[in-house]
Amino acid sequence: MLSEILNKKPLKAADDKVYEWLRAQIDPVILDIKKPFKYAFTYINRKMDRSLSVEQIYENVDCPVDDEGNRLTIQVRNLSKIFGKFPETAIPLLEKGMTKDEILKTTGMTVGLYGVDFDVREGEIFVLMGLSGSGKSTLERCLNRLHEPTTGEVNIEGLNLTKLSNQNLRAIRRKKMSMVFQNFGLLPHRNVLNNVAYGLEVQGIPESERLEAAQKAIDMVGLSGYEKSKPSSLSGGMKQRVGLARGLANDPGILFMDEAFSALDPLIRSDMQDELLKIQAKLSKTIVFVTHDLDEALKIGDRIALMNDGKVVQIGTAEDILQRPADDYVSRFVEDVDRSKVLTAGVFMKRPRELVKSNQGPRTVLKLMEGSNWNVAFAVDKAGKFQGIVETDDALRAVRDNLPLASIIDGDVPTVGIDTPMSEVIQHLVTTHYSIPVLDDENYLVGVVRPSSAVDVMNVGGNNNE
Amino acid sequence: MSEVGVWAERGVDFVSDNLDWFLTGLDNLLDWALSGLGGFLSGLPPALFIMMAFVVSLLITKRAMLSVLVGFAFYIIYWMGYWPSAMITLNMTLIATLLAVLIGIPLGIAAAKSDRINPYIKVVLDFMQTMPAFVYLIPAVVFFGLGLVPGVIATVIFALPPAARFTNLGIRQVAEEMDEVAESFGSNASQKLTMVQLPIAMPTIMGGVNQTIMLSLSMVVIAALIGGGGLGEDIVRSLSRVDVGMGVEAGLAIVLIAMILDRLTQSAKSED
Ligand SMILES: Nc1ncnc2c1ncn2[C@@H]1O[C@H](COP(=O)(O)OP(=O)(O)OP(=O)(O)O)[C@@H](O)[C@H]1O
Ligand SMILES: [Mg+2]
Numbered sequence: 170m171l172s173e174i175l176n177k178k179p180l181k182a183a184d185d186k187v188y189e190w191l192r193a194q195i196d197p198v199i200l201d202i203k204k205p206f207k208y209a210f211t212y213i214n215r216k217m218d219r220s221l222s223v224e225q226i227y228e229n230v231d232c233p234v235d236d237e238g239n240r241l242t243i244q245v246r247n248l249s250k251i252f253g254k255f256p257e258t259a260i261p262l263l264e265k266g267m268t269k270d271e272i273l274k275t276t277g278m279t280v281g282l283y284g285v286d287f288d289v290r291e292g293e294i295f296v297l298m299g300l301s302g303s304g305k306s307t308l309e310r311c312l313n314r315l316h317e318p319t320t321g322e323v324n325i326e327g328l329n330l331t332k333l334s335n336q337n338l339r340a341i342r343r344k345k346m347s348m349v350f351q352n353f354g355l356l357p358h359r360n361v362l363n364n365v366a367y368g369l370e371v372q373g374i375p376e377s378e379r380l381e382a383a384q385k386a387i388d389m390v391g392l393s394g395y396e397k398s399k400p401s402s403l404s405g406g407m408k409q410r411v412g413l414a415r416g417l418a419n420d421p422g423i424l425f426m427d428e429a430f431s432a433l434d435p436l437i438r439s440d441m442q443d444e445l446l447k448i449q450a451k452l453s454k455t456i457v458f459v460t461h462d463l464d465e466a467l468k469i470g471d472r473i474a475l476m477n478d479g480k481v482v483q484i485g486t487a488e489d490i491l492q493r494p495a496d497d498y499v500s501r502f503v504e505d506v507d508r509s510k511v512l513t514a515g516v517f518m519k520r521p522r523e524l525v526k527s528n529q530g531p532r533t534v535l536k537l538m539e540g541s542n543w544n545v546a547f548a549v550d551k552a553g554k555f556q557g558i559v560e561t562d563d564a565l566r567a568v569r570d571n572l573p574l575a576s577i578i579d580g581d582v583p584t585v586g587i588d589t590p591m592s593e594v595i596q597h598l599v600t601t602h603y604s605i606p607v608l609d610d611e612n613y614l615v616g617v618v619r620p621s622s623a624v625d626v627m628n629v630g631g632n633n634n635e
Numbered sequence: 636m637s638e639v640g641v642w643a644e645r646g647v648d649f650v651s652d653n654l655d656w657f658l659t660g661l662d663n664l665l666d667w668a669l670s671g672l673g674g675f676l677s678g679l680p681p682a683l684f685i686m687m688a689f690v691v692s693l694l695i696t697k698r699a700m701l702s703v704l705v706g707f708a709f710y711i712i713y714w715m716g717y718w719p720s721a722m723i724t725l726n727m728t729l730i731a732t733l734l735a736v737l738i739g740i741p742l743g744i745a746a747a748k749s750d751r752i753n754p755y756i757k758v759v760l761d762f763m764q765t766m767p768a769f770v771y772l773i774p775a776v777v778f779f780g781l782g783l784v785p786g787v788i789a790t791v792i793f794a795l796p797p798a799a800r801f802t803n804l805g806i807r808q809v810a811e812e813m814d815e816v817a818e819s820f821g822s823n824a825s826q827k828l829t830m831v832q833l834p835i836a837m838p839t840i841m842g843g844v845n846q847t848i849m850l851s852l853s854m855v856v857i858a859a860l861i862g863g864g865g866l867g868e869d870i871v872r873s874l875s876r877v878d879v880g881m882g883v884e885a886g887l888a889i890v891l892i893a894m895i896l897d898r899l900t901q902s903a904k905s906e907d
Contacts, residue, residue: 180700187699195694210829217823315815343821354816358834368820370830419820 215373220336223344232326235288240326242423242455243289243312248321250307250479253278256319269478281307282479285321291422292453296466298502299476305459308476309427312457313346314338325423343372347416351428353408355400361387361411362396368419379418386414389448406437413445417452427459442469463502467491467516475499487516514594515587518607518616521547527556531567531574538564545603547614548578555606555614558582584608587615595623647774658778665730665784673726673783681713688895696902705898708891717888723865724855725892727783731790731851736844739795743802743840744828756799764796768854772861786858794850801843805836845900852893866892 233241251259259278262271269280282304289295297305310316312323314330323330325345333341347368355364363370365386369379387393390410400408409429416424430438446469449456460466466473467487474484475498483495491512494500523543525534527550538546538561548556557580567577583597584606597605604617651658676684685706692702712721746756771792775785809832817827833840859867866885873882 184697184699188693188697191690191693214823214826217825310815313819315818339821339823341821342819346819348815348819350812350816352810352812354812356813356816356831356834358837367816367830371820371822371826425819 211373218336218339218373220334220340223340226333226337226340227326227328230327232291233324235290240291241288241324242291242326243295243457244322244324244327245285245287245308245312246322246324248285248308248311248323249283249319250281250304250311250316251278251319252281260320280479281316282311282318285479285481287474287481287484289455289457291455293471294449294456294458294469296470296473297457297459297476298461298463298466298470298473300502301461303476304479305461305476306427307479309425309457309459313342313348313425343368343419345421346423346425347419347421348425348427349409349412349416349429351431353400353405353412353432355408355411355415357400360397360399361392361403364400364411365414365418367415372419382420383414383418386418387411389417389451390414390444404437405433406441409433409441410444413441413448417448417454422455424454424456426456428461429458430465431460431462438465445469475502491516512591513587514585514589514591514605514607514618515616517591517594517622518587518618519604519622521604521606521614521617523547524549524614525559525574526551527575527578529574531564531572531577534559534574535561535564535568547606547617548574549614553614554612555584555608556580558603558606582606585618586610591618591622594618598623647777650774651778661788662779662784665787668730669726669783669787672730673723676722676726677719681709681718685709685713692895692899695899698902701898701902705895708895712888712891715884715888717866717869717885720864720866720869720885721888721892723783724852724867724889727787727790727855727858727863727865728848728851728892728896731787731794731855732844732848734787734791735795735847735851736798738791739798739843739847740802740840742795743799743804743843744806744833746799746803747806747832753803756803760796760799763792768793768857769860772858776861781862783863785861786855786863789858789861790851790854793854794847797843797846797850798840799843801846802836802840805839805843806832808839809835841900845897848896848900849893852889852896856889 233244235241249260249263250256253259253276256278259272259276259280262276263280263283267275269283272278272280285308287295297308299305307316311318312325312330314323314333318331321331325341328341330338330341356367359367362380362383366379366383369382374382384396387396390413392407392410392414395403395407400411403411409432412429416426430441433441442465445456458466458469467490470487472484472486473490474481475490475495476482477498483490483499485493490499491503494503523538523541523546525537525546525548527548534546537543538559544561546559548559550556557578559574559578563577563579566572567574583601585594585597585608587607587609589607594605598618598620604619606614607616607618609615679687688709689702689706692705693699696702712718742756746753768789771789772785775789779785779788813831813835814827817831822830855863855865856867856870859865859871866889869885870882870889872878873880873885
């Protein structure tokens with residue numbers, strides 16, 4: 170009862186005023202008292218961290234490169250993870266061909282992962298997708314050794330993480346990678362700014378410097394003005410922005426995101442996906458993104474790895490997965506995808522080969538087209554903005570009558586955007602005899618949809634009512 | 636007497652014969668702390684003390700009205716004429732609580748960190764908590780004689796378990812995702828403990844500290860039986876004289892101190 174009376178508004182307001190005044194008097198003193206403790210704490214931590222610097226750890230290590238010249242930031246080789254008493258003993262059983270269920274029944278151990286191999290290229294968003302329990306989180310956690318792999322290798326920029334001492338592993342975690350969590354993982358006792366600065370504080374970076382970096386990350390995710398808020402006062406979407414900012418603040422090359430947007434409402438979720446893509450366009454991180462949602466995977470993934478029972482069953486682009494499912498599991502997975510959303514020009518477009526520049530001469534263009542057997546070419550200006558199409562007959566005419574190329578470029582042709590549904594694209598395809606150009610918001614030519622894709626759409630969307 | 640009692644006596648004899656240096660050191664240390672804080676508390680003019688209580692309460696609770704009531708409660712104790720006794724009781728309670736917390740929280744951390752030693756710590760804590768409080772008075776007297784020091788020692792043993800238990804519980808309750816947050820950013824063990832686990836467990840730990848304080852206060856009263864002094868002594872005296880008025884007054888003073896300490900630690904607990 171007493172506390173009820175004391176909680177009445179006017180009393181409470183007066184309370185707060187008196188408290189704040191006193192606090193202002195005493196805070197400086199408290200800070201002075203805290204200082205030596207803080208120094209001592211930082212000092213002890215420095216002494217505890219006898220790890221090498223990241224530069225020293227990487228001294229004789231080179232990042233592998235694939236045939237196309239992409240740096241392979243993450244290489245996973247024959248990775249297995251068994252949960253249970255004697256993990257190693259399950260490996261021979263798996264090699265003999267026993268399934269996950271059989272091993273669970275006979276030994277009581279759970280196969281989290283078995284024989285996983287893949288590479289992640291620098292700067293790509295690599296999505297791990299699969300049903301619940303398929304091992305996505307386990308795999309992600311093996312990549313930064315939150316789970317100790319049972320067998321196999323994880324190479325980060327060529328460095329085998331599984332062989333690293335704990336101290337050196339900490340150094341790698343501090344500088345090279347960070348993680349965004351499904352339930353945000355915000356520290357409830359810290360405000361937004363100090364949450365974001367956590368990774369930098371762990372590194373022992375001086376306060377002013379780390380708060381500055383944290384502020385930058387907060388601005389980047391659009392949370393300016395909330396620096397002093399406690400996590401409990403934020404909405405889900407804002408909380409995950411904090412999580413994302415914290416992951417970006419120590420400027421790691423690699424970002425691990427485990428169902429990072431799964432706890433959010435659909436609309437907020439879509440916003441966050443857009444936000445991530447926007448940030449990714451700026452920063453080009455290497456991102457390993459776990460989700461069980463195919464729509465999300467198709468939207469944000471450069472490549473997608475589909476997992477089933479601890480194994481990777483298919484790796485490919487969105488189009489690969491939709492058009493050429495490797496097995497029944499994958500085709501069942503892609504079966505109930507919301508096709509109107511997924512079957513867009515962006516998924517089916519190809520890189521345009523038949524490109525000409527609008528400032529080239531008609532003779533050059535004609536030669537190019539005849540040499541490559543193109544009936545139609547797409548003309549772009551110097552910057553890559555779409556101008557129109559050029560047909561061989563017109564090019565011939567231009568050469569004969571000595572006309573400039575610009576006069577024969579047909580700018581009045583159907584074009585589509587990245588998000589245009591394929592149903593609409595197909596309508597254009599049947600009325601023309603050439604591929605349909607796909608333009609982005611600023612009229613840059615980003616791809617073309619070929620007539621052959623119409624057949625693919627039929628295959629993928631065979632049992633689709635829309 | 637059965638074997639158990641014989642062994643207990645032998646154990647006590649062994650300690651007092653062989654660990655004399657330790658007991659003397661502990662005695663001196665506690666004596667120093669008790670007379671230090673005791674001298675300060677009883678030397679302070681009541682008016683000044685009440686004002687300080689108000690400010691401290693305001694800082695902890697952030698509530699001006701509640702803090703006025705805290706000051707007023709102390710004034711009632713003064714007005715009833717139990718100021719010197721109350722200061723002795725407060726002195727012992729604070730020192731005993733401080734010791735119990737200084738020992739209990741690290742013990743709780745150890746129990747939370749290691750599944751191997753956790754069961755052993757648990758058994759010891761169960762033993763300490765369920766053994767009737769009076770029993771601790773006997774070895775305390777054997778080792779330290781009569782006075783404040785044995786009272787404080789018995790109190791620490793009796794009041795320590797909640798601090799250790801709640802610390803253990805609080806740290807174990809921290810969500811696994813939080814540990815992963817700490818690990819994934821490369822925190823070392825001490826950073827994980829001090830920057831993530833302890834702060835998140837703090838409300839629970841403060842709940843344990845609150846109980847420790849309450850147990851300390853109740854034990855300090857019992858310690859009057861071995862010359863602990865303070866409000867407990869007033870109550871024991873009123874009992875022997877069958878003096879109802881004195882008993883009620885001293886009892887009321889203890890209740891007031893208990894309420895003050897409880898409110899202060901409670902609000903520290905509920906701080907976000
Ligand atoms: N710490 C653990 N101890 C024992 N088994 C575990 C542990 N973590 C995961 N597993 C098991 O490993 C398998 C893969 O689990 P994992 O959490 O990686 O799946 P997931 O694909 O992330 O699923 P979800 O979509 O539900 O998050 C499951 O069978 C799970 O029961
Ligand atoms: Mg998972």
